Amino acid sequence: MGKTDMRYKKVLCIYPYKQELKTVGFLPPIGLEYVASAIEDLVESVTIIDLRYESRSLSSFIDKNTDLVLVSHNWDIEGDFVKSTITSIPDKITVIVGGRYATECVHGLFEDIPRIDGIARGDGEEIAREIVQKGISPDIEGLSFRFNDKIVHNKNRRLEPVRSDFYPNRKLRRYRYMVTLDEFQSDIQIDLMLGSRGCPYNCKFCDFKFNPLGEKRKWSIRTPESVVSEIKTIEAGVVGFADDIFTADMNWVERICDLIIEEGIKKKYVINARLEVAKRPDVLKKMYKAGFMAFLLGIESAHDKTLASMNKGFTTATVREYFEVLRQFHFIYHCYFIIGNIGETRDEMLDAVEFAHELGVDTLGLSVLRATKYSPLKAILKELDDYHIEEESGKVYSDMLSVEELQQIRRDVNASFFTIPVILRVLKKLIIHRLLTFARVYEIIVYAARRKSKWMAKKKAIRMGHVIR
Ligand code: B12
Ligand code: SF4
Numbered sequence: 001m002g003k004t005d006m007r008y009k010k011v012l013c014i015y016p017y018k019q020e021l022k023t024v025g026f027l028p029p030i031g032l033e034y035v036a037s038a039i040e041d042l043v044e045s046v047t048i049i050d051l052r053y054e055s056r057s058l059s060s061f062i063d064k065n066t067d068l069v070l071v072s073h074n075w076d077i078e079g080d081f082v083k084s085t086i087t088s089i090p091d092k093i094t095v096i097v098g099g100r101y102a103t104e105c106v107h108g109l110f111e112d113i114p115r116i117d118g119i120a121r122g123d124g125e126e127i128a129r130e131i132v133q134k135g136i137s138p139d140i141e142g143l144s145f146r147f148n149d150k151i152v153h154n155k156n157r158r159l160e161p162v163r164s165d166f167y168p169n170r171k172l173r174r175y176r177y178m179v180t181l182d183e184f185q186s187d188i189q190i191d192l193m194l195g196s197r198g199c200p201y202n203c204k205f206c207d208f209k210f211n212p213l214g215e216k217r218k219w220s221i222r223t224p225e226s227v228v229s230e231i232k233t234i235e236a237g238v239v240g241f242a243d244d245i246f247t248a249d250m251n252w253v254e255r256i257c258d259l260i261i262e263e264g265i266k267k268k269y270v271i272n273a274r275l276e277v278a279k280r281p282d283v284l285k286k287m288y289k290a291g292f293m294a295f296l297l298g299i300e301s302a303h304d305k306t307l308a309s310m311n312k313g314f315t316t317a318t319v320r321e322y323f324e325v326l327r328q329f330h331f332i333y334h335c336y337f338i339i340g341n342i343g344e345t346r347d348e349m350l351d352a353v354e355f356a357h358e359l360g361v362d363t364l365g366l367s368v369l370r371a372t373k374y375s376p377l378k379a380i381l382k383e384l385d386d387y388h389i390e391e392e393s394g395k396v397y398s399d400m401l402s403v404e405e406l407q408q409i410r411r412d413v414n415a416s417f418f419t420i421p422v423i424l425r426v427l428k429k430l431i432i433h434r435l436l437t438f439a440r441v442y443e444i445i446v447y448a449a450r451r452k453s454k455w456m457a458k459k460k461a462i463r464m465g466h467v468i469r
Contacts, residue, residue, distance in 0.1 A: 038125035161220030246271035278322035302355035
């Protein structure tokens with residue numbers, strides 16, 4: 001079939017948020033870019049519009065030939081804006097919505113936004129290709145659509161392994177994504193890519209490897225050659241890997257490093273990793289040389305009883321041993337801890353601060369324990385009368401500590417972790433990795449000091465009995 005035989009020819013792909021997230025809302029919408037790239041060879045034109053960055057109105061992109069709009073609805077945010085964006089699309093155009101939130105809330109979205117013609121559930125590349133070729137049809141697996149005032153749900157599509165022969169065409173992109181921290185807009189361009197999907201580990205609190213349909217994604221990796229060939233198409237100096245875990249096979253990582261070094265590619269990489277990387281200092285050395293810069297690592301708790309009950313696969317003693325090795329390298333270690341782990345008291349949660357300082361952790365990622373729809377935690381919580389799940393958010397709280405109290409502990413841990421020596425160490429590492437100049441460091445120190453004094457004032461106000469949010 002040629003392009004003229006296609007059901008749709010002029011396609012707009014929309015990322016429908018104004019801000020997404022205040023702190024890290026500067027990352028490109030690669031899910032939508034995957035989908036747009038998948039149909040590129042079939043249609044006459046495909047345009048990606050990221051409304052976070054667009055100065056033009058959406059209507060200025062729509063003309064008489066626009067016949068298909070694909071919307072990526074990933075997050076449960078800015079619902080009114082998403083709705084008004086979709087509702088503003090002229091009636092003659094077919095509107096298909098996809099993404100994680102759309103997949104989870106098929107019924108709700110059809111009910112709330114009458115303008116939606118179809119919802120693509122799960123990975124969208126093949127669904128979008130089939131829609132472009134045949135239009136909305138009962139033959140397209142993974143598609144839900146309106147038909148005679150009813151919603152038809154075609155059967156689920158099989159979850160495919162990650163592909164080595166396909167990745168997003170960044171030439172379709174109309175924006176440069178720059179690292180931005182609150183009001184700081186840096187001169188660092190950043191991109192996202194995928195080297196693997198799924199994770200072979202089985203931590204009990206984690207739903208990473210489940211897609212929004214509750215299907216378990218089998219761990220799969222791309223060939224190192226294909227990973228590096230994609231890196232070569234990227235303009236940004238910093239690349240974040242969106243893999244659930246990048247380091248499950250350190251021989252694979254080593255091969256990627258070898259290729260990056262051989263090709264002379266000069267970029268910085270940020271990855272989700274497991275602490276077990278410390279077992280391979282030989283590969284860590286190559287990673288450093290290849291430009292790997294920051295590791296996002298799950299430690300989760302400062303207590304062995306919790307690590308064991310989570311099936312995390314290490315103890316606090318092994319974490320200490322791993323960090324003996326990790327401290328020999330100037331990687332930035334951003335470590336995740338969970339606040340509200342089952343069986344932990346407030347004081348035990350606060351122990352994360354001392355433990356992280358002792359290890360030499362650089363920055364913290366803190367979240368309140370959540371049991372989402374398909375989380376393995378749900379089975380554990382069923383047996384416990386004093387623990388509960390907040391319906392909307394999935395946050396886990398107990399008779400001892402409410403969600404509000406857990407949030408406060410999270411804020412306390414965060415604020416007391418960032419001491420001046422920790423901040424200076426991180427800045428030093430950013431200079432080593434050539435991401436910051438001394439002048440920029442000065443500005444950041446002033447900014448951090450201001451934030452810290454704001455926090456101290458808040459604490460003082462709380463002590464004096466003022467109500468603070
Ligand atoms: C990168 C990332 C982010 C980035 C997002 C940047 C961006 N602009 O996209 C940032 C750091 C901002 C982020 C933030 C958060 N994240 Co996040 N994030 C991820 C991560 C690591 C990768 C996502 C990704 O790019 N995947 C790869 C792409 C190719 O897949 P995809 O986006 O799903 O797209 C496919 C389909 O959804 C579909 N599709 C998408 N759009 C469309 C459109 C159409 C028309 C069609 C047909 C199909 C389609 O096709 C795509 C290609 O196959 C995932 C974990 C993971 N490894 O997947 C977590 C993940 C998505 N995040 C998660 C969470 C919880 C969050 C936060 C709530 C964390 C927090 N506490 O703040 C916030 C929420 C942000 C918000 N705006 O509200 C959860 C979501 C769980 C859930 N049930 O929804 C995940 C799964 C991790 C986890 N298990 O905890 N995140
Ligand atoms: S927490 Fe990390 S290592 Fe554990 S199952 Fe989830 S993605 Fe895998």
